[in-house]
Amino acid sequence: MTGSVIHGGWGFPPLLTFVVPNRLCTNYTTFNKPNFKPFGQQKSAPLTISCLSDKALTTSCLSDKAVTTAASDHNYGNKQVISVTPRIYDYLLTNVREPTILRELREETATMRGSQMQVSPDQAQLLAMLVQILGAKRCIEVGVYTGYSSLAVALVLPDSGILVACERDNNSLEVAKKYYERAGVSHKVDARHGLAVDTLNSMLENGEGCSYDFAFVDAEKRMYQEYFELLLKLVRPGGVIVIDNVLWHGKVADPLVDDKKTESIRSFNRALMDDMRVSISMIPVGDGMTICHKR
Structure with missing residues (x-):
């Protein structure tokens, strides 16, 4: 693959x-x-x-x-x-159908520090399609950066839909908000500035468990297992959680690489293999994604 x-x-x-x-x-x-x-x-x-x-x-x-x-x-x-x-x-x-507003965001982000964190257009297209196939109305994104993937999702959500977008860096979040506004989807995006763990816990405390259809994680790699456990409580049975960077530039497949981030992703991948709460499919799109279907 x-x-x-x-x-x-x-x-x-x-x-x-x-x-x-x-x-x-x-x-x-x-x-x-x-x-x-x-x-x-x-x-x-x-x-x-x-x-x-x-x-x-x-x-x-x-x-x-x-x-x-x-x-x-x-x-x-x-x-x-x-x-x-x-x-x-x-x-x-x-063969990627990229709306003009997404192309403009991609091009602006390419000039910014940390632009390698932006998802690829084919990856964003897949995320949007998953949301459409699922008929999702309530979504979560952990790790927004400048908003390319969240904007792709917001564009296909129904007008009554909502995407909770969690991002700790306020400067990049402001770029995302600018494009939400330009695309006319600001009313569908609840942008949360702060640590995602705090945001997800507060959502659970507010009684939002099992009320979301779809979640996408592209944030701190050493926190993947914690994000996943929280999202499993927030996403309904039959919902989907997508985890990015599971191949981690190929490092997970190289036995000579043993840095903490790589080891944490390896550990997370192994845990998912044994987790019968979800059906999984690891696909080599972008830097590798695992799609989890909650049983």
């Missing part, structure tokens, strides 16, 4: 991860001198793909042609996995 992400206006190809018995193999893709133009205007750039495993296999590709790898164990059906090159990701972006 593959994933892609836009970081601050630059296009970075994805990481490719697959599992075979007793071995985890991850392909890391990097640009040499990135040259990215938003949405269908990218120029292909040289890239290198390396595969780290117990056999230290390495594959290189110096063109924009797709690299296809097959899981080597027959138990996985020799499934072929495609690596998203600049050309393929360019094609993908041309």
